[in-house]
Amino acid sequence: MDNRACWAALGAAESNGHRPAADTPSPVDGPVGTTWRPVDLGPFLRGEVERPEPTVGISRADGLRLLYPAREHMVIGEMESGKSWLALASVSAELTAGNRVLYIHGEEADPTDTIERLQALGVSDDDILARFTFVGPNEPVDPFSLAVLLDPPPSLVVLDGTNELMSMNRLGIRDEDGAAAYRRLLVKPCTAVGAAVLSCDHVVKDREKRDRGPLGSIHKGNGLTGSLILLENASPFGRGERGCSHVFVTKDRPGHLRRHGRPSKLPGKTFMGSLIVDDTRTTVGYLDLSFIEPPEDQPRESVRSRDQLDDDRVLEVVEAIAGTGRQPTLRGVRSKAGLGKDRVDNALTRLVLDSRLIEKPGPNRSRLFSVAEVIP
Template sequence: MTDVDQLARTNRDAEPVVEAERFVLGALMVEIDRNPGADALSPGDFYMPRHGRILAAIREGLAADEPVDPIAVGDRLSAAGDLQRCGGLAYLHECTAVALGNAGTVAYHAGIITAAARRRQRQQLLARAAQLVDDDEQWAQHGPELLGRLRDEQRTEQQGPRPSWRPVDIGPVLEGTYEPPRPAVGRRDDGPGLFYPGRMHTISSESEAGKTWLALHAVRAELESGNGVVYLDFEDDEGGVVGRLLAMQVKPQLLRDRFAYIKPDDAIGSLGNREDLAQVLGDLRPTLAVLDGVTEAMSLHGLEMKDNTDIAAFGKLLPRWLADRGPATVALDHVTKSAEGRGRYAIGGVHKLNGLNGAAYVLENRRPFGVGLTGRSSVYITKDRPAQLRRHALPGREGMFWFGDLVITSHEQEFVEVSLTPPASNPETGQRPTTVMTKVSRILAENPGGLSKNAIEQMAGGKATVVRTALELLVNDGFVLQRKVGAAIVHSHIRPFTIEALEEPRG
């Protein structure tokens, strides 16, 4: 009789859980239905400790693109000194026999494992609370934490993945109480948020157009609101990212308490990596998770950025996995190098845009960023699945909507002002002062040496606020160049403004 049999005899409630664990491990080792349902499991979810060690060994083999049959897994366990503690090679073959000899899928049996793990967690928390309930001093010290963890467990179950083939409750929609998703993460300077909690987003741009700065602008907003942030960096290092946040005057204590910077150098499926990330999410409960460097992240996982199937697989592997746990997930990506064929898409497959359930932004640089300079990039919405962001934007070319401008003023290496300003005309009507824009464009064409803003306002006449709006729009749309000459800001003509020219794509 094996110790598993003995366990089943002494604890009948554990028997279906143990068999589910054996099924999952066996299915993974014979590559039956390998991925669906198993990704979210961690070794700590298993009732039998030996099963957790076997899962870790399988994950290590998958991450290294090595075989995960019982012999290969046995060799890996043996090298770690764990093979005998896990029942030996014979036990690994028993697990594969369970998978081959029973019906069901990995997803079904993984659900049994997850539910049992949550029950055990609740039981442990309740048992600990029962020990403290009669001791006022101990309860005052530890009781609130235990209650908070119990609430977190309830929230996790409520937010956990819904079996997708069961009917969705449409009652709130029929009753008029349904609340659509709201962009509550990050914020523009005048208040509107940028990202939807629990959904996937992208920010795309050419190099040095400010996509990382835009993400960090949202990071600062969340930290200063008392929320946590996780930053997964596949491109830079902690000096670059944390250094920028410090230059933005984010308080060091906020970064120590609420900011988790992670720089992966191996795949999420490698031994213990997903569990480590899950622990960070559980401890910090972030409202925002940033993935900086999608192309590099996909390469790290052996996936091809131009393959729609690989892109979908990566989305499920990391961005969707993160978003399903609550935070708004924002992936930073590069746009295609061809300005004419770029439109709304980033490098790689169309699925990068089609697979989003939040919003996608594209940045177009207007004035270069640099130390001692004031740079500007316009921020456009290219996709808004919940349709709550476009109301705060203006219609633009090629179906995009102008959400605002990212303005970065670098006073010195250690002090940077970053703002996200709204579009420079009425977002309710989308109307542009095209008559005044035409007039300002003509004035600048007749003064090739350039003019200051005050000079333009005097020469154009009319309301100064309308002239300033017209000038700002001409700069943002690439008709006027704004540059610093000494202490003055000078505006120069680039190309004539017409309605037709506004609709033409720029090279």
């Protein structure tokens, strides 16, 4: 019996009610086992299947979006780099456009902060009540409950707190099988109904590897079918503050995004612009979130890294302390820079090696710093 005859026989058996014992109906994907049948390639060869374009979520000032419908995406960054702001700006865009959004929060069961931010972004209470669904689970996912949440289908599903959601479902964060199971349990049912999925995750602790993917198994990033977005904080976010993070794309499976950005010095890392959350309310009387493209006159290799920004900040602090007539010490610079002990120490080391600062020992084993004179 050839392959076609085998598949025909299987179809006839199923039509008569004879299914394999393991063939349990699924609320989203249909009977288990049907995914192993050959795909009809005709529509693809005839050009009847359109390639996805980024039409979902946050919009850059020039109209570019970062998320593809029915694809899986991830935004990664350190704590307070703006991951939730980017996700909620995407939620705001979809709700304002009249679409439904499902937000599954693995770290917060209380929606207070999420609702407050959406309101600050200008989303009306009516839109939130009508089309926004918030879930804060503390138990493993129930496929049938998830199917109910996806009916009617949302245009966007946010999975905030990837590692908590994996742990909640007893999946290993650093295991390839764990990442694959997470994708089957929580992601694929959502993309199957046409929703763009955006997961929020952390970066690895190793600074040398954090540009390459999220914390845990490399399969988290390798299996993405949309884009992988990296946020690098330039100035902290907070109430009454103006925070900024640089936005990079480090993976773009459909391939529509990179031509709208600027290559960085690291291959595969494309600078897409800056995410700014301005809550100073000095120019306007409300919180202002914007996603702006790289300046046209910016050299293609001039995207400033966090190390460079840290160096400038620490040098500025040393100059400010010296300007008061006091001797800048290691402890004094740490207390004023607001960057954390390790980042300040690393910046001081780089500045000394670059001959921008001079270091000398002080009393009681203290370390003293001064700005190096610039020789014309």
